[in-house]
Amino acid sequence: MLYAVLCYHNEAVTEAWSKAEDDAVMTRLAAVQEPLARQGKIGPVARLLPTTAATTLRSGVGEPLVIDGPFAETKEQLLGFYTFDCASLEEVLDIVRDLARANPGGSYEIRPIRIFKPGTAGS
Amino acid sequence: MTDLAWIDTAFASARPQALGALLRYFRDLDTAEEAFQEACLRALKTWPQKGPPRDPAAWLIFVGRNAALDSVRRGRKQEPLPPDELLSDLGDAEADMAERLDGAEYRDDILRLLFICCHPDLPATQQIALALRIVSGLSVRQIARAFLVGESAMEQRITRAKGKVANAGVPFETPGAPERAQRLAMVAAMIYLVFNEGYSAANSEEAPLRAPLCDEAIRLARLLLRLFPAEPEIMGLTALMLLQHSRAPARFDDEGSIVLLEDQDRSLWNRAMIAEGLALIDKAIRHRSPGPYQVQAAIAALHARATRAQDTDWAQIDMLYATLERLQPSPVVTLNRAVAVAKLHGAEAALELIEPLAPRLSGYFYFFGVRGALLQQLGRAGEAREAFNQAIALANTAAEAAHIRMHLDRLQQDGTAEAG
Numbered sequence: 001m002l003y004a005v006l007c008y009h010n011e012a013v014t015e016a017w018s019k020a021e022d023d024a025v026m027t028r029l030a031a032v033q034e035p036l037a038r039q040g041k042i043g044p045v046a047r048l049l050p051t052t053a054a055t056t057l058r059s060g061v062g063e064p065l066v067i068d069g070p071f072a073e074t075k076e077q078l079l080g081f082y083t084f085d086c087a088s089l090e091e092v093l094d095i096v097r098d099l100a101r102a103n104p105g106g107s108y109e110i111r112p113i114r115i116f117k118p119g120t121a122g123s
Numbered sequence: 124m125t126d127l128a129w130i131d132t133a134f135a136s137a138r139p140q141a142l143g144a145l146l147r148y149f150r151d152l153d154t155a156e157e158a159f160q161e162a163c164l165r166a167l168k169t170w171p172q173k174g175p176p177r178d179p180a181a182w183l184i185f186v187g188r189n190a191a192l193d194s195v196r197r198g199r200k201q202e203p204l205p206p207d208e209l210l211s212d213l214g215d216a217e218a219d220m221a222e223r224l225d226g227a228e229y230r231d232d233i234l235r236l237l238f239i240c241c242h243p244d245l246p247a248t249q250q251i252a253l254a255l256r257i258v259s260g261l262s263v264r265q266i267a268r269a270f271l272v273g274e275s276a277m278e279q280r281i282t283r284a285k286g287k288v289a290n291a292g293v294p295f296e297t298p299g300a301p302e303r304a305q306r307l308a309m310v311a312a313m314i315y316l317v318f319n320e321g322y323s324a325a326n327s328e329e330a331p332l333r334a335p336l337c338d339e340a341i342r343l344a345r346l347l348l349r350l351f352p353a354e355p356e357i358m359g360l361t362a363l364m365l366l367q368h369s370r371a372p373a374r375f376d377d378e379g380s381i382v383l384l385e386d387q388d389r390s391l392w393n394r395a396m397i398a399e400g401l402a403l404i405d406k407a408i409r410h411r412s413p414g415p416y417q418v419q420a421a422i423a424a425l426h427a428r429a430t431r432a433q434d435t436d437w438a439q440i441d442m443l444y445a446t447l448e449r450l451q452p453s454p455v456v457t458l459n460r461a462v463a464v465a466k467l468h469g470a471e472a473a474l475e476l477i478e479p480l481a482p483r484l485s486g487y488f489y490f491f492g493v494r495g496a497l498l499q500q501l502g503r504a505g506e507a508r509e510a511f512n513q514a515i516a517l518a519n520t521a522a523e524a525a526h527i528r529m530h531l532d533r534l535q536q537d538g539t540a541e542a543g
């Protein structure tokens with residue numbers, strides 16, 4: 001089963017990281033991903049730019065509305081996502097526990113994927 | 124990461140909101156700072172065991188406010204302090220606080236906190252120091268290092284600035300739309316000052332000491348943009364700083380000398396900063412409400428988009444400088460435009476453009492540097508040498524002077540070659 005793991009955190013916190021801290025977190029996360037990549041369990045991974053760089057197109061009746069920023073004002077923002085190919089939820093949870101240890105704070109939403117088209121952009 | 128590291132990060136990110144709210148309660152900067160300090164001390168006692176609260180800012184506001192009120196009450200010999208166990212388990216109170224904090228109120232709190240640092244009576248250096256101390260929470264030592272001054276001098280500067288702010292009276296009424304727009308513009312200018320203080324490093328030795336000011340300015344701009352997500356000039360400011368700072372790794376060579384934009388190794392530019400800057404300028408342009416920061420960011424974006432220096436879209440840059448001249452007329456803008464004009468129409472045209480600026484820029488290093496370079500291109504070596512000598516006399520830093528001397532040496536060599 002394919003799973004998306006959506007990473008939420010308060011971006012005011014991640015932006016307060018120093019360059020050294022940020023680099024250290026990225027190195028620890030890479031170490032978690034590396035064996036998974038060798039086993040072919042990991043799909044596309046993305047770290048998103050801050051929500052200040054985001055634009056939302058809200059579709060309704062008539063012309064869609066384009067607004068600045070993410071649609072929902074929340075304490076935690078979607079800052080990135082992983083995709084994994086795992087046999088069970090337990091297996092994904094083990095991976096996400098490792099990710100959470102490597103990068104404490106925030107929350108991870110585990111969502112089984114219904115349609116997956118990895119595409120080729122950016123690869 | 125050690126326990127203290129995540130707590131420090133939590134304090135830094137919660138600080139503007141928490142201190143801003145405490146300032147609103149107590150209407151006094153010193154009391155607000157003490158309350159915040161006290162809340163942080165209590166957090167250090169309880170968070171390591173209990174983990175971070177769901178909303179650290181709300182926790183710090185609640186605890187800070189109670190602690191400050193208690194110290195007032197203790198003066199009147201009333202209730203004792205509640206035990207730490209009660210404070211650390213705020214549950215409903217925290218949710219209630221977060222509820223009340225939502226929306227516009229804390230937005231104005233943070234804006235006010237930034238705004239008091241921009242008091243017109245404060246010289247730029249004091250505005251910057253105050254903002255870094257109060258809003259960013261940098262230590263006096265860190266700020267002194269970035270300003271390349273002693274700690275006690277910086278301490279004095281900050282104390283003086285705080286005194287002026289206290290005497291001036293802080294505006295606590297909720298601002299109306301025009302006041303808010305005005306505050307926003309002043310805060311934006313102050314943030315750009317912080318950035319420039321960091322960006323104006325004279326050589327590669329100073330650069331790492333000052334770079335934190337650039338990072339901090341960008342963090343403040345992102346904070347402001349989160350509060351005012353649809354303000355195109357704040358997008359422009361953030362983009363401008365990101366795009367300029369993206370070139371930091373390429374601005375100096377191994378000897379510490381300045382490397383001009385067209386000679387920089389573009390593979391060293393920070394791609395993540397460029398991506399964010401370009402995304403922001405794209406968003407800003409959609410608002411069709413151009414302003415000086417957006418135009419400057421758009422110019423920086425054209426440089427960022429050029430894979431090689433010779434791919435630079437100088438025609439577009441010339442047009443943007445023309446727009447900037449209209450929005451913010453200044454001889455310095457025209458001087459910058461001359462560089463684009465020289466690329467497009469040759470040195471003669473550029474020289475014609477800057478000649479009328481001479482009386483107003485007679486004390487400006489960069490004017491004589493550009494003039495010398497243009498004259499040099501036209502083969503007017505004698506006049507070029509004269510302009511370069513004037514530039515050296517006006518140079519602010521040794522690196523600037525060294526850069527011009529390099530031009531002079533080149534003139535000298537050309538002259539020798541011609542003679543020989």
